[in-house]
Amino acid sequence: MDSRKSIEESREDFPSLKRQRKGKPPIYLDNACTTLVPRQVFESIQEYYTEYPSCSGTRSRHWFAQEVSDHIEGNPGKGIKGSRQIIAEFINAGSKKEIIFTLNTTHALNMVALGFPFQPGDVVLLTDTEHNSNLLPWLKLQKAGRIKVDFTVTNDRFDLDAFEWKLKTGRVRLVSMAYTSNVTGYTIPAREITKIAHQYGALVLLDGAQAVPHQTIDVQNLDADFLAFSLHKMCGPRGVGVLYGKKELLGQMPHEEGEAEHVIVPVIQGGGTVADSTYYSYTLMLPPDRFEAGIQNYPAQIASGAAVQYIQQIGMDRIRDHEASLNHFLSEELMNRYGDTGWFSIVGPQDAAQRGGILTFEVKRPNAMGIAADLSEKNNVMIRDGVFCVHAYFNEKFGPEWTRPISHSEHRMVYRVSSYFYNTMEECRVFLEALDEIFKERGYI
Ligand SMILES: Cc1ncc(COP(=O)(O)O)c(C=O)c1O
Structure with a gap:
C-alpha cells in the first residue's frame, strides 16, 4: 500500500486553501512565482x-x-x-x-x-x-x-x-x-x-x-x-x-x-x-x-x-506526474477551444509533456490586459500576467515595442498558469470556465 500522503490529504495542510471570498475558495495557480505553505513549515x-x-x-x-x-x-x-x-x-x-x-x-x-x-x-x-x-x-x-x-x-x-x-x-x-x-x-x-x-x-x-x-x-x-x-x-x-x-x-x-x-x-x-x-x-x-x-x-x-x-512525503515523481496531467488537460482544452482563433497561442513547446507544470499563453486581442485581475476578482482564480522577469526573451521574440498596443485596437498580453501538487482537476475546470466567460464578455468569442 502507498503510505504517501494523497493530494486530497495534503490540501488539508494548507490553511490558505480553506479561505473563502464571495463564498468561493481560492484557486492558486501562481506556483512558479511562489508556492503556498503547509502548516508543518510554519509550525x-x-x-x-x-x-x-x-x-x-x-x-x-x-x-x-x-x-x-x-x-x-x-x-x-x-x-x-x-x-x-x-x-x-x-x-x-x-x-x-x-x-x-x-x-x-x-x-x-x-x-x-x-x-x-x-x-x-x-x-x-x-x-x-x-x-x-x-x-x-x-x-x-x-x-x-x-x-x-x-x-x-x-x-x-x-x-x-x-x-x-x-x-x-x-x-x-x-x-x-x-x-x-x-x-x-x-x-x-x-x-x-x-x-x-x-x-x-x-x-x-x-x-x-x-x-x-x-x-x-x-x-x-x-x-x-x-x-x-x-x-x-x-x-x-x-x-x-x-x-x-x-x-x-x-x-x-x-x-x-x-x-x-x-x-x-x-x-x-x-x-x-x-x-x-x-x-x-x-x-x-x-x-x-x-x-x-x-x-x-x-x-x-x-x-x-x-x-x-x-x-x-508527497513524492517527487508523483509531483511531476500530477503537474503533467493537469498541464496536459489544460493545454488540450485551451487549444481545442481557442487554438484556431489566430489570437490565442501557447508560448514554448506545444507538447504539454515538455512544459512541466507551466502553461504560458498569449492573447492578441483588443483589451487583452487585465484578464488575470478579472479572474481573481470574479472567481478567486490566481494566475500571473506580465513578463515574468524574462524581459529580454519577450523583447527579442515580439520586438521592443511589444508591451505597447500593437495597433490602436489590438494588444498582446501573456499569461502564465503554474500548478503544484495541491492543485486539482476541478480547479483547472473552474479556471477554464472563468476564462471562457471573460473571453465572451470581451467579445473575443
Ligand atoms: C528560473 C528562475 N530563476 C530565478 C528566479 C529567482 O528566484 P528568487 O526570486 O527566489 O531569487 C526565478 C523566480 O521566479 C525563476 O523562475
Missing part, C-alpha cells in the same frame, strides 16, 4: 521563535544556540538530522558541506557571478530564456569588462550541436542556464549539457528555481558544478535559498588568493565567515561557513528541512 518556524529564538552554536555555546544548531547541522544523539543534511540528501549532494544557505536563487546566482575567478575574455554562456536573476549578474560583469556574455537559442528544443559549437569555438568558462524555464516550462537536457561543457573545460551552474521543486534532482548524476534554488518555490519559508557547489569548487585555503582555479571566493564577508582576524588580515572558515556571513535567517533555514521533508 517549524513557530517552534524556533517559541522554543529557542537565538543565534546558532557556531557563535554562542548556550542551550538555545545548541538547539538552533541541532536543527540546522543535526544532532545524531538526539535523532535530529538537521536541515542542511536533509537538503543535501534531497538533491543527492556528496556532503552537507556543499549546501550553502542563501537568501534565494538570485542571491545564489550572484554569489557565483561575483565570486568566480574569471579571466578577461572568458565567456559565460546562457540560454535565450533566462530569468533576470540569471541574466543581469552576467550583463553587469560584461559591462565591467570582466566577461563576455553569449547565448544559445533554446526555442522549443535545446540544440546540443549548436551548444557544442559555441564551446568549440568560444572561450566559454562557465555555462549558466535555467534548468527549467519559468516562461516556457521547458527543461534543458542538463546531463548532456554538463557532459559536453566538461569536455571543453567549462563549468556548469544550473538555475534550479523551477526545477528542484518539481522533479527528482541528483546533482552527482547530473555532474552539475553549481545549483541554485529557492525554498519559497517548494512550500518553504520566504527569504531562504541554497547554493550547492561541488566541494572542490568552494575552496579550502585560508585566504582567497591561495585558491585553485575555478574556486569561488566569498563576496560578502563578516561575522561567522572567518576563523581569525587581525587589524591587517583574516583567515577564512571552511565552506559552507565562509559563505554565510552575519546572523542568519535561522527559522527559515530550519523550516527548509520541514519543507523538503513535506514534499518528499
Whole structure:
C-alpha cells in the first residue's frame, strides 16, 4: 500500500486553501512565482521563535544556540538530522558541506557571478530564456569588462550541436542556464549539457528555481558544478535559498588568493565567515561557513528541512506526474477551444509533456490586459500576467515595442498558469470556465 500522503490529504495542510471570498475558495495557480505553505513549515518556524529564538552554536555555546544548531547541522544523539543534511540528501549532494544557505536563487546566482575567478575574455554562456536573476549578474560583469556574455537559442528544443559549437569555438568558462524555464516550462537536457561543457573545460551552474521543486534532482548524476534554488518555490519559508557547489569548487585555503582555479571566493564577508582576524588580515572558515556571513535567517533555514521533508512525503515523481496531467488537460482544452482563433497561442513547446507544470499563453486581442485581475476578482482564480522577469526573451521574440498596443485596437498580453501538487482537476475546470466567460464578455468569442 502507498503510505504517501494523497493530494486530497495534503490540501488539508494548507490553511490558505480553506479561505473563502464571495463564498468561493481560492484557486492558486501562481506556483512558479511562489508556492503556498503547509502548516508543518510554519509550525517549524513557530517552534524556533517559541522554543529557542537565538543565534546558532557556531557563535554562542548556550542551550538555545545548541538547539538552533541541532536543527540546522543535526544532532545524531538526539535523532535530529538537521536541515542542511536533509537538503543535501534531497538533491543527492556528496556532503552537507556543499549546501550553502542563501537568501534565494538570485542571491545564489550572484554569489557565483561575483565570486568566480574569471579571466578577461572568458565567456559565460546562457540560454535565450533566462530569468533576470540569471541574466543581469552576467550583463553587469560584461559591462565591467570582466566577461563576455553569449547565448544559445533554446526555442522549443535545446540544440546540443549548436551548444557544442559555441564551446568549440568560444572561450566559454562557465555555462549558466535555467534548468527549467519559468516562461516556457521547458527543461534543458542538463546531463548532456554538463557532459559536453566538461569536455571543453567549462563549468556548469544550473538555475534550479523551477526545477528542484518539481522533479527528482541528483546533482552527482547530473555532474552539475553549481545549483541554485529557492525554498519559497517548494512550500518553504520566504527569504531562504541554497547554493550547492561541488566541494572542490568552494575552496579550502585560508585566504582567497591561495585558491585553485575555478574556486569561488566569498563576496560578502563578516561575522561567522572567518576563523581569525587581525587589524591587517583574516583567515577564512571552511565552506559552507565562509559563505554565510552575519546572523542568519535561522527559522527559515530550519523550516527548509520541514519543507523538503513535506514534499518528499508527497513524492517527487508523483509531483511531476500530477503537474503533467493537469498541464496536459489544460493545454488540450485551451487549444481545442481557442487554438484556431489566430489570437490565442501557447508560448514554448506545444507538447504539454515538455512544459512541466507551466502553461504560458498569449492573447492578441483588443483589451487583452487585465484578464488575470478579472479572474481573481470574479472567481478567486490566481494566475500571473506580465513578463515574468524574462524581459529580454519577450523583447527579442515580439520586438521592443511589444508591451505597447500593437495597433490602436489590438494588444498582446501573456499569461502564465503554474500548478503544484495541491492543485486539482476541478480547479483547472473552474479556471477554464472563468476564462471562457471573460473571453465572451470581451467579445473575443
Ligand atoms: C528560473 C528562475 N530563476 C530565478 C528566479 C529567482 O528566484 P528568487 O526570486 O527566489 O531569487 C526565478 C523566480 O521566479 C525563476 O523562475
